[in-house]
Amino acid sequence: MALVVMKFGGTSVANIERIRNVAQHVKREVDAGNQVAVVVSAMAGATNQLVGFVREVSPLHDAREYDAIVASGEQVTAGLLAIALQTIGIRARSWQGWQIPLETDTAHGAARITKVDAGRLVERVAGGEVAVVTGFQGIEPTHGRIATLGRGGSDTSAVAVAVALNADVCDIYTDVDGVYTTDPRIVPEARRLSRISYEEMLEMASLGSKVLQTRSVELAMVYGIKLRVLSSFAAPDSIKPVSIGNLQDLGTTVCSEEEIMEGQVVSGIAYAKDEAKVTILKVQDKPGIAARIFGPLAEAGINVDMIVQNVTPDGAHTDMTFTVGANELPRALQVLEKVKQDLGYLDVRSSADVVKVSIIGIGMRSHAGVAAKMFQILSDKGINILAISTSEIKVSVLINSDYAELAVRTLHEGFGLDAT
Amino acid sequence: MALVVMKFGGTSVANIERIRNVAQHVKREVDAGNQVAVVVSAMAGATNQLVGFVREVSPLHDAREYDAIVASGEQVTAGLLAIALQTIGIRARSWQGWQIPLETDTAHGAARITKVDAGRLVERVAGGEVAVVTGFQGIEPTHGRIATLGRGGSDTSAVAVAVALNADVCDIYTDVDGVYTTDPRIVPEARRLSRISYEEMLEMASLGSKVLQTRSVELAMVYGIKLRVLSSFAAPDSIKPVSIGNLQDLGTTVCSEEEIMEGQVVSGIAYAKDEAKVTILKVQDKPGIAARIFGPLAEAGINVDMIVQNVTPDGAHTDMTFTVGANELPRALQVLEKVKQDLGYLDVRSSADVVKVSIIGIGMRSHAGVAAKMFQILSDKGINILAISTSEIKVSVLINSDYAELAVRTLHEGFGLDAT
Structure with missing residues (x-):
């Protein structure tokens, strides 16, 4: 039995059909006996609509109110996925950032996670319930207000939850099937990397390769959380469930340098x-x-x-x-x-x-x-x-x-x- | 100086232009020296869209997840109105039900308010800050989950906030300009009532006259909160600001029987x-x-x-x-x-x-x-x-x-x- 954190981005939960597909990915892990926490983004387009509302009211806006508004997108997805899971017989509940609580600093709009007080979450996940966590957000404890982590922040949420739960792996499901040697739209000969070190991934991310948010990679590196980048568009049964000691190289695995056998000079x-x-x-x-x-x-x-x-x-x-x-x-x-x-x-x-x-x-x-x-x-x-x-x-x-x-x-x- | 609770329903906040109009109604009261709390519904259509998502996932759904999902609509409006107010120079912040906290029982989807612990809210409103409160929702304290009050629940939220703040009046802004002797779509000769007793309003509400949620009238009656039903579509400067001792009869005032001079046999x-x-x-x-x-x-x-x-x-x-x-x-x-x-x-x-x-x-x-x-x-x-x-x-x-x-x-x- 493994403890798995699975993160699904906006295009992976873009509509109800896609959310049902995500539920099948989760079911695969639950059926294999794994304990699961899922971190979700807002449905594709939802965040942009909310940001559009805010900008229409005022180009110069209170970052705390901005956060309260845009954080609602993930709340919707988390609830819908919890229901989708229940519908296929899996015990699940949604957790908003403030309910865990996942605490942040006061830098609204680009807050950093300071603490994840995951006692209740650990208990429920250990009891076999799937935790569906809102990505991108936490609570700033001094004033009790919602704070968001900035664009792509759900990746960081996922790693933070993986750290708090002491997860065996943090699987980032996205609309590509891994990290490539370069952008395949420019170089059709680009190859998917089966493994890449945290350090290399950090450089890739900070240099505009948008697969993972930089801070999520930093956090994974510091705590030694193994990250995998997988495609949520792959058929749920085409992926083998996580199994400790036999963690398949699917998509791209981001791990420590020591775990990479044949390091290339340029990756x-x-x-x-x-x-x-x-x-x-x-x-x-x-x-x-x-x-x-x-x-x-x-x-x-x-x-x-x-x-x-x-x-x-x-x-x-x-x-x-x-x-x-x-x-x-x-x-x-x-x-x-x-x-x-x-x-x-x-x-x-x-x-x-x-x-x-x-x-x-x-x-x-x-x-x-x-x-x-x-x-x-x-x-x-x-x-x-x-x-x-x-x-x-x-x-x-x-x-x-x-x-x-x-x-x-x-x-x-x-x-x-x-x-x- | 009066303490005023103003409630705006979905059609009154249907888009950014309408939200800006609501901000002008609030500004009128603030400019007159009044202390103000505003309670808002979701933008018209938003709740239906969210409910549609839930039903698409499953007709039989977990009421707790339903609540977590649909409650997001009011969170968006509250944040947007807070920003709209700040933009015209009015200090304001949004308050979600759980932030106050406004506590409810566990009857998710049709929860009843059990307690409003308004200490912080009172303090901030007394300090001249406008509180923008999400209608329709609170927190069920045992499990810390969001609970909604059922359709029309924002009226009840408004009265509960008015009770907690010991407000002088609770003004319900809606898309009609008051309570009528009957539905004007059926009887063009219907007249607007300038005053109606709580008891009559309760009967009207429970018999299908949808102007106010029944529970909001009950709560107002028990605590003696004066309710006024006003049109948010009236020009903000066409309405006189609230002034104690000279509370104008605008729209329809719902009050105790004793305050109604000439009671008609049938209202x-x-x-x-x-x-x-x-x-x-x-x-x-x-x-x-x-x-x-x-x-x-x-x-x-x-x-x-x-x-x-x-x-x-x-x-x-x-x-x-x-x-x-x-x-x-x-x-x-x-x-x-x-x-x-x-x-x-x-x-x-x-x-x-x-x-x-x-x-x-x-x-x-x-x-x-x-x-x-x-x-x-x-x-x-x-x-x-x-x-x-x-x-x-x-x-x-x-x-x-x-x-x-x-x-x-x-x-x-x-x-x-x-x-x-």
Whole structure:
């Protein structure tokens, strides 16, 4: 007997027929003797409708009220799935975040889970009842208000519930059948990865591969929760029920590095289109200048990603290039305009016509020359690199967005990721 | 300064424009220095959509899950109205039933309010913040689950909040501008009543006049809460703000008998179409027979209304006629079939082609001959009476539904209710 947490996203519960299908996936696990908690998102479209209502009332709205409103979507799905399960003879009840309680901090709209007080949940699940938990939300205990975890937050809810229940596995059912070496819409030769390390998945997620929310992977890594990415569109009886000691590799398993036998040097190619490039021309090159540029941006809550600094020929000035999220570009330019006097720069140029392409792989740690190979491959195609950033297991380059698909395809082939 | 509870139903909050209009009604009271709590229903159509989802999953569903699902409608409206109020400079926050908490019994789907622990609500409202409360729902404290109060339950929520806050008035904003002497769709001469007693309103409500939920009127009567029925479609500035000691008669005021100067003998004519008639033919007329018929029906949760018993010519048998809600007729017939052996009756006849027409008025208490006058008016039009029931302030007759409109019109005129 295993304890399984199953998470189903919005497209997996988009209508009553799909919810019935989810119930069959759950039934398979229950019939195999497993204890089950299910975490559900809102029905596809429901959250957008609710967000639309909020924006129609006011573009500037109280985040606490926003949360109270949008959290209702998951409440509907949880109740409907509980009924669907009961209808096929499975004991089940819905749990809203505040009922568990799943506690969060006060950062409404993007709250972090602080504590899951799962005593009652553990008891009921141990008693054989399926717990259907609302994803995406918890309760902020100081004021007793509903707080949501931000888009994709149901993944994090699922991992938090898995941690609280000490689950054997957390299966994330989604509309794709796993994590791919790159986006199959761009590279038809992309292969599904049967295993990927938490670290690689984190880089993939943060670089725009939208399969899992970044925080859910972090949480799974910290607590050693094995994640599997599976397709909810697969026939329920085509998947083998979870069995401890014989946990099949279905879809993609996200696990610790040690559990991955043959680590490839590069596991995947990610790209992020929602980047914007800002260049500050001819800033005076004096000590502390970086702090005086990036300090005000940080205070305004703007995330700066890649940073490149060039000294101009005269030696007294520098050009500073960095990237921010494309949606944060207008605010970033405002901030820079405000501090122009203080910084004494010549001009600011910006462009959203850029894309960040990254190669990711834990094998890079022990292999030299991976970055050089990447630059060579791009150079061979005449693709100009605007900025570079690296981590232990990742190399990212910023390029003109016209070359995005070409770069991804060429790198995928060049690093031997194409399906044979 | 007055403390005002304002309740807005589904059509009054049907879309964002209507919600903004509601915010203006609230602003009028706040600007006048009043303290305000608002109780809201789900946006028109929202509850039906949610109920539709539930029924699509299963016609026989867990009432606790049903409640968790349908309660989400009011949560959306409460949040949206709070934001709409903030947008026009009014401090406001939403309160879900469980956050107050507004406690109920365990009768999910038709729960009764048992306690409103309004300490925090009182504090915040006294501090000048508008409380926007979700109607229709509370929390069942033993298991911590959401419970709904049944259709129209938001009226009862509003009165319960008014009791807890010791409000000066509970204004029920709806899509009509008050309570009428009868349904104006049937009798264009119907007049709006400026005042009506709790007792009369109770009879009107229980007899199918859908302006207020019966339980809300009971609760208002017990605690002496003055109710006003107003139109939310009136321009917000066309209504004078509440002022203690000078509480204008707007719409219809529901209050105690003593506050009504000139009580009419008959205040209104109500009719209920959703009645069904059952006749049990030739039951053995022995002691305790009524208990053996109506006991099993009560056990099955079927409400029996009018009862008529005729002794048949042979003296040993009786025909028993009674009415039940039309939607309960199939179940009632099942119950009777089960006890046929025990009762030893000849046959059961039933018909849903009946309507109950009632005259209501506190003046009846001191005026004789009101029932006789009613029977004469109907007789003059050749309308046959199938059953009769009376209370201190009401006479009801069951007639063939073909004559419903004729009966209502003729009685309205006959008792001098037509507008002059």
